[in-house]
Amino acid sequence: MPTILATVTGPDRPGITAGLLGVLSEANAEILDMEQVDIRGRLNLGIEFQAPEGTGVIKNLLYLGWTFGVTVSFEVLDDVPDEPETGTRHAVSVIGSPLSPGDLRAVALAIADSGGNIERIVQLATYPVKAYEFEVRKQGDANLRAAVLLAASEHPNMDVSVQRLRLERRAKRLIVIDVDSTLITDEVIDLVADEAGVGAEVAAETAAAMAGELDFEESLRRRVGLLAGAPESVLERAWERITPTPGARTFVRTVRRLGYEVAAVSGGFNYFAERLADDLGLHHTRANQLEIVDGVLTGGLVGPIVDAEAKAEILIRIAEEAMVPLEQVVAIGDGANDLAMLNVAGLGIAFNAKRVVRESADVAVNVPYLDAVLFLLGIARSEIEEVPGADGPPVP
Numbered sequence: 001m002p003t004i005l006a007t008v009t010g011p012d013r014p015g016i017t018a019g020l021l022g023v024l025s026e027a028n029a030e031i032l033d034m035e036q037v038d039i040r041g042r043l044n045l046g047i048e049f050q051a052p053e054g055t056g057v058i059k060n061l062l063y064l065g066w067t068f069g070v071t072v073s074f075e076v077l078d079d080v081p082d083e084p085e086t087g088t089r090h091a092v093s094v095i096g097s098p099l100s101p102g103d104l105r106a107v108a109l110a111i112a113d114s115g116g117n118i119e120r121i122v123q124l125a126t127y128p129v130k131a132y133e134f135e136v137r138k139q140g141d142a143n144l145r146a147a148v149l150l151a152a153s154e155h156p157n158m159d160v161s162v163q164r165l166r167l168e169r170r171a172k173r174l175i176v177i178d179v180d181s182t183l184i185t186d187e188v189i190d191l192v193a194d195e196a197g198v199g200a201e202v203a204a205e206t207a208a209a210m211a212g213e214l215d216f217e218e219s220l221r222r223r224v225g226l227l228a229g230a231p232e233s234v235l236e237r238a239w240e241r242i243t244p245t246p247g248a249r250t251f252v253r254t255v256r257r258l259g260y261e262v263a264a265v266s267g268g269f270n271y272f273a274e275r276l277a278d279d280l281g282l283h284h285t286r287a288n289q290l291e292i293v294d295g296v297l298t299g300g301l302v303g304p305i306v307d308a309e310a311k312a313e314i315l316i317r318i319a320e321e322a323m324v325p326l327e328q329v330v331a332i333g334d335g336a337n338d339l340a341m342l343n344v345a346g347l348g349i350a351f352n353a354k355r356v357v358r359e360s361a362d363v364a365v366n367v368p369y370l371d372a373v374l375f376l377l378g379i380a381r382s383e384i385e386e387v388p389g390a391d392g393p394p395v396p
Helices: 016-026 057-068 101-113 144-153 179-183 188-196 199-210 216-225 233-239 248-257 270-280 308-321 336-344 370-376 381-385
Strands: 003-011 030-039 042-050 071-077 088-096 117-125 130-138 158-164 174-177 261-269 284-293 296-302 329-333 347-351 363-365
Touching: 003 016, 003 057, 016 030, 016 042, 016 057, 057 071, 088 101, 088 144, 088 370, 101 117, 101 130, 101 144, 101 158, 117 370, 130 370, 144 158, 158 363, 174 179, 174 308, 179 188, 179 261, 179 270, 188 199, 188 216, 188 233, 188 261, 199 216, 199 336, 216 296, 233 270, 248 261, 248 270, 248 370, 261 270, 261 308, 270 284, 308 329, 308 336, 329 336, 336 347, 347 370, 363 370, 370 381
Parallel strands: 174 261, 174 329, 261 284, 329 347, 347 363
Antiparallel strands: 003 042, 003 071, 030 042, 088 130, 088 158, 117 130, 284 296
């Protein structure tokens, strides 16, 4: 029996697919493959099948198409492989605002030049950014990521990631996220220092520490030391100035609905991390503890410092307590003190990060919306909007 590919295109309406399958059933056909996509109400359906001769299956499919107002075309496939396709499957995610045809062409060319074949393209979002996912099959994956990232570097409007398409990608169960300049748009110590009258001096050192130019613990102790003598009320005033990153509430709400646990691990301070946990619904928090005596900041810290190594250790400990394998953990951060935990997690995401972090993380996202991270997990905007309270654009 010949192998036939029937392609159906035209205005979509209920009953078309059922009708086509009914015709094939009456002809005792064997379906070898089938895929259907609806784009703006236009049907694109492909069915690969074999049917005994003399059944009139082609005529009956054409007649059915006519009754539904769709076009049915046919191709006899002479080169059908005996064995299933081999190679590794990857998800190439593309995020940008905007995304031009030239941007997407660059990604497609990079995939082709590396020896990959695009099997499917899915649109994940149209706002607040555009996001597409290319499903790619390739023999080996040594140069796919390098080729795609090179294309992205030449098109600054877009962020691109390459991940193996396997069960672990959709089986993530724990998010560990940095706080300052990630979960919120601010650096908390800078806000506190500003309220204490030493803002300029502290801010300059914070920027250098986050870029990896200074030892984190030494820098933190030095900056906290400048707060000595400030009243405890500066913390409340700083809290009132904090701005959650756009999309933060939608992000947390969505992953919680999916059953993830969410932990905030911060090189900042417990005073703010714990209040954010209450506000956003986080499961765990770890941060540094400011020393306060008689309502006054002493300029010291209580307990061990949450630096880069501590963040990685805390991530591992939370994962063990939650009985989540590390490959099912997503870590998100922006500063040099986040690198260790990004490297430990199954997926490390640099979010609007310093250069040293972008170059080392698995994935870099440079759009200002935290919920854009969901697209890297293959979650579409339509799925996000199904979560109660997540309708419409991201909630700041």
